[in-house]
Amino acid sequence: MPESDLKKDPEYSGYSYADEKQEAAPQYASDEISLDAAASEWHNLGFWTRNGCTPESFQRRKGPVGALNSNMKPRHLHMIAIGGSIGAGLFVGSGSALSNGGPAALLIAFIIIGVMIFNVVYALGELAVMFPVSGGFYTYSTRFIDPSWGFAMGWNYVFQWAIVLPLELTVAGLTVEYWNSGVSVAVWITIFWLAIIFINIFGTLGYAEEEFWSSMLKLIAIVIFIFIAIILCAGGGPSDGIYSEYWGARTFYNPGGFANGFKGLCAVFVTAAFAFSGTELVGLAAAEAANPAKALPGAIKQVFWRITLFYVLALLMVGLLVPHTDERLLGSGLSDSQASPFVIAAKDAGLIGFDSFMNVVIMVSVISIGNSGVYGGSRTLTALAEQGYAPKFFAYIDKSGRPLFSTIFILMFSPIAYVGLSSDGVTVFTWLLALSGLAALFTWGSICLAHIRFRKAWAYHGHTLDELPFTAIFGVYGSWIGLILIFLVLVAQFAVALYPLGGADPSAEAFFQAYLALPVVLAFWAGGFLWKRAGWLRTPQMDVNTNRRVVDWDRINAEKQRVAAMPAWRRIMHMLY
Numbered sequence: 001m002p003e004s005d006l007k008k009d010p011e012y013s014g015y016s017y018a019d020e021k022q023e024a025a026p027q028y029a030s031d032e033i034s035l036d037a038a039a040s041e042w043h044n045l046g047f048w049t050r051n052g053c054t055p056e057s058f059q060r061r062k063g064p065v066g067a068l069n070s071n072m073k074p075r076h077l078h079m080i081a082i083g084g085s086i087g088a089g090l091f092v093g094s095g096s097a098l099s100n101g102g103p104a105a106l107l108i109a110f111i112i113i114g115v116m117i118f119n120v121v122y123a124l125g126e127l128a129v130m131f132p133v134s135g136g137f138y139t140y141s142t143r144f145i146d147p148s149w150g151f152a153m154g155w156n157y158v159f160q161w162a163i164v165l166p167l168e169l170t171v172a173g174l175t176v177e178y179w180n181s182g183v184s185v186a187v188w189i190t191i192f193w194l195a196i197i198f199i200n201i202f203g204t205l206g207y208a209e210e211e212f213w214s215s216m217l218k219l220i221a222i223v224i225f226i227f228i229a230i231i232l233c234a235g236g237g238p239s240d241g242i243y244s245e246y247w248g249a250r251t252f253y254n255p256g257g258f259a260n261g262f263k264g265l266c267a268v269f270v271t272a273a274f275a276f277s278g279t280e281l282v283g284l285a286a287a288e289a290a291n292p293a294k295a296l297p298g299a300i301k302q303v304f305w306r307i308t309l310f311y312v313l314a315l316l317m318v319g320l321l322v323p324h325t326d327e328r329l330l331g332s333g334l335s336d337s338q339a340s341p342f343v344i345a346a347k348d349a350g351l352i353g354f355d356s357f358m359n360v361v362i363m364v365s366v367i368s369i370g371n372s373g374v375y376g377g378s379r380t381l382t383a384l385a386e387q388g389y390a391p392k393f394f395a396y397i398d399k400s401g402r403p404l405f406s407t408i409f410i411l412m413f414s415p416i417a418y419v420g421l422s423s424d425g426v427t428v429f430t431w432l433l434a435l436s437g438l439a440a441l442f443t444w445g446s447i448c449l450a451h452i453r454f455r456k457a458w459a460y461h462g463h464t465l466d467e468l469p470f471t472a473i474f475g476v477y478g479s480w481i482g483l484i485l486i487f488l489v490l491v492a493q494f495a496v497a498l499y500p501l502g503g504a505d506p507s508a509e510a511f512f513q514a515y516l517a518l519p520v521v522l523a524f525w526a527g528g529f530l531w532k533r534a535g536w537l538r539t540p541q542m543d544v545n546t547n548r549r550v551v552d553w554d555r556i557n558a559e560k561q562r563v564a565a566m567p568a569w570r571r572i573m574h575m576l577y
Contacts, residue, residue, distance in 0.1 A: 052201045052400035059399050072285055076208035077299035081121075081282040082306045083215030086222075087369035088171050089275030091362045094315060095339040097271040099329035100501060101264040103319025104257030109268035110275070110315055112485060114307035117276050119482035120444045122472035123451035124283040125300035129470040133547050137280060137443060138380055140450035142387065143543060144457065146536045151528025153446045154384045156521050158410075160439040161377035163432050164277070166416035168370035169193055173417070175363040178338055179356070185421055193414045196371050200411070203402040207375045208285070214368040221361040222310050225342060229317035232349055241350025243321070251323045259324045260501050266492035267501055270438060270514070273489065275311070277440040278372050279303065280447065284379055297470045321345040378406035389528070430513055438493065438517035445486040448479040457542035490518075 049057045098106050127140050138157060142150025173188035181188075199206045237243030258264060282299050318341040322329070328344055340362060346355040382403035385394035394406045419428050455476045458468075465471060472478050497514035498506050512519075529535065563571060 050400055051205065052203050052398075052402060057398055057400040057402075058404065060396060072204055072208045074298065076212050077282060077285060077296060078302055079212045079215040080208075080285055081279075081299040082302040083219045083310070084211050084281055084372060085276060085278030085369070086215070086218045086306075086310060087275075087278075087365040088168065088362070089271065089277065090311065090314070091342055091358075091365060092171065092340045093271045093275055094318060095329045095341050095344075097268045098319065098322065098324050098341055099326075100260060101268040102255075102257050102259035102324045103251055103316075105259070105265040105268050106315055106319055107312065109265060109272045110311055113269065113272040113276055113489070114311060116444065116482045116485040116489075117279050118303060118307060119472070119474060119478035120447050121279060121282070121300055121303045122474070123479045123482065124280055124447050125296055126468065126470055126472045127447075127451060127454060128283040129296055130468060131547050133383070137283060137447050137450070138383055139387070140454070141446045143546075144450040144453040144537065145446065147532050147534040148525055148528035149446065151384075151389050151532065152521055152524035153443060154380055154387075154389060155524045155527075156439055156517075157380045157443055158377050158384070159520075160277075160436050160443075161373035161380075162410050162413040163416075163436045165196075165370050165373040165377075165410060165413055166420070167432055167436065168366045168373065169196075169414055169417040170420045171366045172363055172370070175359060175366065178343075178359045186418055189417045189421075192367055192370070193411075193417070195367065196374060196414075197411060199371055200374055200402070200407055203400050207371060210371055211368060214364050218361060218365055218368075219310060221358065222314050225346075225358070226309075226313055226317055228349070228351070228354070229321055229345065232345070233317070233320050238350040242348050247321070249320055251320055255323050255325045263496060263499070263501060266496045269489045270493050270496075273438065273441055274433075274436070277436075278369060278376070280440075280443060281372055281376050284376055300470075318342065318345065321348070374407060374410050377410040378403050381406040381409060389531075431516070435516055435520065438490070438515065439521070441486050441490060442517065442521050445483055448483040448486070451479045452476055452483070453537075453539075453542065454544070457539055457544050460539045460542075461544050463544070 048054050051057075094106065097109070101109065124137060127137075131140070131143075133139050138150055138154035140150075141153045169189050169192050170185075172192045173185040176183070176188045177185060199210050202209075231237070232241075232243035233247045233249075235244065235246035260267065282296070282303075322341040322344050326344065329339055329341065340358070342358045343355050343362070346358050381390060381394050382397070384390035385392055385406070394403070394409065396403070396405050398404045416428075416432070420432075422428070451472065465475075474481070493514060497511045500506075500510050500514075
């Protein structure tokens with residue numbers, strides 16, 4: 001619909017996303033330099049300057065606001081999608097989840113969250129291929145839902161990762177204690193903090209390469225564990241271990257598949273949500289890929305395999321090998337790798353060195369998630385500054401393509417990890433976890449809702465689905481499924497927050513430790529509304545043109561014809577890979 005007609009619409013209230021962009025984006029006094037020109041300038045720099053290792057690299061990049069690098073390769077996106085968010089939530093947090101819910105509840109909860117994530121990522125893929133902008137899912141909320149809610153989602157996501165960073169540093173430091181090193185945990189926290197700073201010196205490429213190799217290690221370790229677990233269940237373990245005779249599925253019978261009944265199942269959801277946190281980073285990284293229209297759809301498809309193979313199958317094996325009554329699981333939370341069911345199973349099997357190998361994998365995983373926190377938080381903060389939702393200096397991007405001040409801001413939260421070592425450290429850790437535990441659910445719900453409303457606006461403005469270069473596999477119905485599941489998980493967690501496991505009496509402290517993310521998000525939303533005075537967007541107000549990708553339809557149509565000519569089995573494989 002033309003702008004003149006739009007303003008005549010009786011539902012139009014004067015606000016549009018395009019107006020927001022125009023007001024927020026600062027203009028350069030000189031002629032505007034395109035993103036391609038900015039990329040060309042980056043390629044003309046010296047090798048060490050491009051990689052952030054010279055004083056010149058810290059100077060402001062010339063060009064439009066948000067001119068990040070586009071040097072992430074398809075292999076980076078694929079590995080970020082399939083293994084990027086595997087960390088303490090899966091390897092360590094699954095221990096407390098197994099103890100609280102039992103092996104059957106563990107599987108059910110992760111499958112439900114997996115179905116949710118599957119639809120969330122496909123919805124995000126459709127939006128990110130069409131609008132490959134920095135800070136993607138926050139800007140989609142601003143564009144298709146409510147600018148105030150977009151403000152809330154952006155800042156919620158920044159602080160989610162800012163809090164996750166010290167949490168992961170603490171876990172990494174405590175992981176080393178598995179070997180009784182005798183060195184203070186504070187020393188290890190400092191070493192890991194410096195390692196993350198070193199990786200971020202190299203900007204996007206540093207994050208991408210670190211994620212590629214750490215994800216490779218995580219995936220190899222999980223595959224090895226699954227094969228070994230199958231052998232152990234069949235009774236093929238060493239004679240000095242407990243799996244030297246047929247083990248089978250005895251843990252599902254004795255002590256049983258469920259612990260604490262339905263309430264136990266509800267208690268597992270928040271751990272499962274934390275374990276899947278970061279899955280959406282593939283959509284954020286797409287803005288810095290060389291060819292996101294080609295690389296992102298393939299990366300999105302990998303999420304199916306991560307959910308089925310690297311979460312569900314691995315946790316099935318864990319549930320078969322470790323009974324939920326094992327006292328070593330008690331109080332594991334996310335900070336003690338010795339309570340990891342992966343490590344416990346390896347130790348009980350009598351496999352010399354395998355428990356230490358799994359502990360090394362856990363240590364690498366939590367450092368990887370900490371690094372992802374710096375990446376995700378800094379890019380979102382930069383996008384907020386570009387939109388006028390954060391101080392303008394956070395939009396500073398240096399010549400090597402780093403959002404410099406945003407990265408420093410996120411890294412400044414790292415010293416909170418030292419507070420966790422004090423006498424009240426457990427309490428601090430619990431409250432930090434409460435802030436980040438449910439935050440991802442609000443992000444995922446916003447992605448689904450933004451996709452639903454985008455489809456509505458897309459049709460309203462006279463477009464068809466054939467004009468979309470990539471579509472979610474289950475369309476808008478998948479987003480509704482994801483949104484409904486997110487709502488049910490929030491309701492389940494609310495019930496557990498009111499009536500904790502173990503029959504404890506309801507208390508305000510227990511409630512907010514389980515549900516603190518909700519009032520935080522509402523506070524951000526209220527702040528955004530007071531700042532921007534913009535509310536729910538009507539369909540005519542939703543902008544489907546700003547920052548829209550120019551699509552090479554000749555290439556896309558040729559690819560569709562090639563796929564259509566494939567045999568049925570090849571088309572199925574193409575859909576899944």
